[in-house]
Each structure stands twice: as structure tokens, then as C-alpha cells.
Amino acid sequence: MNPIALAVRQSRAVVMITALVAAAGLFTGFSLPSDIYPPLQFPRIVVIAHAGMTPADSMVLTVTRPIEQAIMEVPGIRRVRSRTFRGASEVSGQFDPATNMVVALQQVQNRVGEARPDMPPDLDLIVDLISNLGSCYQGQRFQIARYLFHLITQVQQRELGVKRFTKSGSL
Secondary structure, eight states, X not given: OOHHHXXXXXXXXXXXXXXXXXXXXHHHHHHSOSOSSOOOOOOEEEEEEEOTTOOHHHHIIIIIHHHHHHHHTSTTEEEEEEEEETTEEEEEEEEOTTSOHHHXXXXXXXXXXXXXXXXXXXXXEEEEEGGGGGGOOHXXXXXXXXXXXXXXXXXXXXXXXXXXXXXXXXX
């Protein structure tokens, strides 16, 4: 039998089935979660240190290594990675997924605070969860933006042919 002829003969049934499928689609559409991505908890804490124009070798010895050692003492740490530039250092600690990150953040802040007297006095430190870096207090956002602008300026000035670098836009 021809399906088109069947649909024409049973037009009321076709309209009813179409309405039921549309209603089921609307019901399931409104009952689904509205977020596109699930909420994520990154088990990672980042320490950003900025010390003016201190050479990279000195930064490694006086800033990066003490911060790495302080982070390695925190329970639940899985891996510590660091990057050091002239006048700047970034140390990130990755924790086990089951670790309570609020407690781990407090422990990292305490350990870094204990190591702070052995570091240069003009050192700016930011210790925060990786998921919170975008939603810091306004003062810390300004410090992060200033630090990142400083790093980008250094990289751009090393490139051949770059004579001037300016920032445009806002936070």
C-alpha cells in the first residue's frame, strides 16, 4: 500500500500523532538542563609571581623553587609544573580529583606564606584556583591584567620589527 495514500485517508490520526510528538518534544525540551556545559571543578591551583625585572635564573632560585617545594608539601598533590620568565613565574599544582579544593587552596596559601620571607621583598603573589582566576576581586583582576600585559609586552619587544606595543580595550 502507498504510504501517502494511507496518510491522506487517515489524516486525523497523522495530525494527532504529529501533535503528540511535538508536545513530547516541548515537554522534554523544557525539562532538560539549561547549561550547555556541565559544571566543572578543576583540581588545579595556580601561583603567579611577579618580581619586576629579575633575571630568569634568579627567579628560579629565589621564587619558583621555594613555591614548588611549598606546593609539593600539600596533601593530595599529583603534579607540579612551573614556567619562569624574566621577572615572572607561574607555578601550577594539579591535585587528585577527590581533593577538597577549598581546603587545598588554604593549605597552599599557608605554605606559600611560610616560604614568603625567603623571597624578594618586592614580589607580587597571586594564589588562586584555576577556575576562579576569571572571577577574582577587581583589584586582583587588575594585577593579573597588568602582569599579563607586562609578559606580552616583553615577548612582543623581543620579536624583530616590533617597535611599539600598545594595549587597547578593557578588562
